[in-house]
Each structure stands twice: as C-alpha cells, then as structure tokens.
Amino acid sequence: MTYQVAGKPxxxxxxxxxxxxxxxxxxxxxxxxxxxxxxxxxxxxxAEKHVALxxxxxxxxxxxxxxxxxxxxxxMGEMAATLxxxxxxxxxxxxxxxxxxxxxxxxxxxGRRLAEQIARGIQDLNHLVGNMLEYGQLREPVFAxxxxxxxxxxxxxxxxxxxxxxxxxxxxxxxxxxxxxxRGLLTQVLLNLVRNAGQAMGDRGxxxxxxxxxxxxxxxVVADSGPGIPAxxxxxxxxxxxxxxxxxxxLGLAVARAAVLAHAGTLALEPSxxxxxxxxxxxxxxxxxxESR
Numbered sequence: 001m002t003y004q005v006a007g008k009p010x011x012x013x014x015x016x017x018x019x020x021x022x023x024x025x026x027x028x029x030x031x032x033x034x035x036x037x038x039x040x041x042x043x044x045x046x047a048e049k050h051v052a053l054x055x056x057x058x059x060x061x062x063x064x065x066x067x068x069x070x071x072x073x074x075x076m077g078e079m080a081a082t083l084x085x086x087x088x089x090x091x092x093x094x095x096x097x098x099x100x101x102x103x104x105x106x107x108x109x110x111g112r113r114l115a116e117q118i119a120r121g122i123q124d125l126n127h128l129v130g131n132m133l134e135y136g137q138l139r140e141p142v143f144a145x146x147x148x149x150x151x152x153x154x155x156x157x158x159x160x161x162x163x164x165x166x167x168x169x170x171x172x173x174x175x176x177x178x179x180x181x182x183r184g185l186l187t188q189v190l191l192n193l194v195r196n197a198g199q200a201m202g203d204r205g206x207x208x209x210x211x212x213x214x215x216x217x218x219x220x221v222v223a224d225s226g227p228g229i230p231a232x233x234x235x236x237x238x239x240x241x242x243x244x245x246x247x248x249x250x251l252g253l254a255v256a257r258a259a260v261l262a263h264a265g266t267l268a269l270e271p272s273x274x275x276x277x278x279x280x281x282x283x284x285x286x287x288x289x290x291e292s293r
Contacts, residue, residue, distance in 0.1 A: 088129050095122045141182035141262045143285060148177040148211055148218065155190035159198070166204035174211025179218045180285045185259040189267070192252040193222040193278050200226030200276065216284055217265075223277040234269055 098119045105112040156169065163169075197207050201224050210221040229237060238253050253267075260267040265282035 087125070091122060091126055091129065095119070095126065098122060141185055141259075143180045143182060145178050146181050146183050146186075148174045148179055148213075148220070151181075151183060151186060152190065152209055152211070152220075155187050155194065158187070159191055159194045163194075163198045163207070164201075164203040167198060167201055168206045170206060170208040172208065172210040174209075174213075174220075177211055177213045177218065179213065179282065181218075181263060181282060182259075185262060189256040189259050189280065190220075190222070192256045196252060197222060197224035197226065197276065200224055202226075205275075218280075218282045218284075220280040220282075221277060222280075223272060224275040226275045228272065228274070229269060229276050237269065238267075 098115060102112055102115045102119060105115055152171070152174065194207065194209075201207070205225040207225075208221070208223045210219075210223070212219045238257050257267045260280055260282065263282045264285075265280065267278065267280050270277050270279050
C-alpha cells in the first residue's frame with residue numbers, strides 16, 4: 001500500500017483549521033460560563049422576589065389583622081364612652097349621698113366603715129369611667145403655669161381613700177417648682193400611677209414621689225415598694241386594654257402615656273431595685289400667644 005504524505009500547504013490548512021476550532025471552543029466555553037452566571041443570577045433574583053413576595057403577603061396579612069383590630073377597638077371605645085357618660089351621672093349622686101352618710105355615721109364605727117368601703121368602691125368606678133372617657137376622647141392640653149407641689153397634693157388628696165392606711169408616702173423635692181402643663185391631664189396621670197402603686201403594694205408599703213427640674217425638663221418619679229413588674233410584661237404594660245388585674249380595663253397606663261405625650265414628654269418604666277419606678281419627663285414649654293400665663 002502506498003501512502004501520500006501531506007505537503008506543507010495541507011499542514012498549514014490543518015493548523016489553521018485547528019486554531020479556528022480551538023478559538024470556537026474557547027468562545028463556546030466563555031458563552032457557556034456567561035449563561036451559567038446569568039442563570040445563577042436569575043435564580044438568585046427569583047429567590048429574592050419569592051422572599052419579598054412572602055414578606056409582602058405577611059405584611060398585608062398583619063395590616064389586615066391590625067385594621068380589623070383597630071376597627072374593633074374603635075367600636076369598643078365608642079361603646080365604652082357612651083356607657084361611661086350614662087354611668088357617671090348616677091355615680092356622682094351616689095358619691096354625694098355616701099359622703100353625707102359617712103358624716104352621719106361618725107358615732108357608729110362599724111356602720112361608718114361599711115359606708116367608707118362603699119365610698120371606695122364608688123371612687124374605683126369613677127376612676128374606671130374617667131379612664132374610658134379620657135381614652136375615647138383625649139383632648140388637646142391647655143397649658144398654664146402650675147405649682148407641681150400643689151398638683152401632687154391635690155392628686156394625693158383625691159386618691160387618698162383608695163390607699164390603705166399602712167402605705168407610707170414619701171415626698172422628695174418639688175416644693176418650689178412651677179411648670180407649664182395641663183393641670184387636669186397631669187392629675188389624671190398621677191392618679192393612675194398612684195392608684196396602680198397602691199394596688200401593687202396592698203395594705204403596706206412605701207409610695208415615693210420625687211420631683212426635679214432644670215432649665216430643660218420637669219421630672220416626676222412615682223415609685224413603690226411592691227413586687228415590681230415582670231420582665232415579660234414590661235413591653236406591653238402601656239398597651240391599651242392590657243391588664244393583669246382581675247378588675248380593671250387596662251387603660252390606666254395607656255391614658256397616662258397619651259396625656260404625657262400630649263405634653264411632648266415621655267412616660268417610662270425604669271429599672272429599680274425594688275417595686276416599680278415610673279418616670280415622667282416633660283420638656284420646658286414657652287408661652288404661646290393666647291395661652292394662659
């Protein structure tokens with residue numbers, strides 16, 4: 001058999017064809033790698049969009065539940081305000097009559113004690129009704145220069161019958177402090193805090209009220225020697241309708257915080273080695289035109 005050896009032109013053609021094949025292969029490999037990267041990027045984008053879609057659906061579900069809850073709360077608020085208005089009038093008459101009865105029974109200790117228990121019950125109901133009304137229609141504050149010491153005196157006088165005789169009251173500072181506040185709203189705040197402290201302590205303990213002020217803010221601390229508030233409840237105690245008491249609406253602290261916020265201030269539960277320590281901070285406010293001075 002005879003073989004024909006390829007000449008130089010044939011070798012050159014083969015070499016050229018091999019180079020073309022090699023270049024084409026390299027180009028295909030680059031395109032394949034690019035397609036792989038594009039496919040990976042598309043998978044990543046698809047996964048992100050899936051997560052975003054699930055998050056959006058979950059957010060929409062939460063918003064729908066929140067809207068439903070708010071509509072229920074609004075309906076409850078309207079109903080509570082209506083009931084509160086209806087209840088407040090007879091309560092006023094009952095309170096007046098009970099006060100007269102207590103005076104008439106001053107010579108009969110056992111009867112007087114029963115009348116005083118009735119008076120405390122009426123005061124509790126009045127407090128609940130007041131919280132419902134305040135929660136349903138918190139008004140705009142009317143600012144005026146107020147003696148903080150007198151404000152605390154009046155609040156303690158109003159809440160006095162609800163505190164057990166074994167509760168000692170300590171006052172620190174505030175004797176010469178005057179501040180631009182809404183007296184009615186801040187009284188409501190103090191009534192709620194002092195009442196909660198009294199209920200937490202029961203028949204013995206110490207209620208401490210501290211007042212301090214500087215050029216920037218007024219600070220009022222209401223602290224008690226009760227059992228304190230569990231860590232699991234500290235984030236929710238200011239929520240509307242949250243309560244751990246057998247009796248109560250869960251509106252007291254929500255109303256108190258709203259009233260302090262109306263003063264551009266803060267109401268917070270601060271760490272304490274004993275009991276609960278609530279701190280009110282209200283920034284200084286300059287008189288505006290038309291405000292009482």
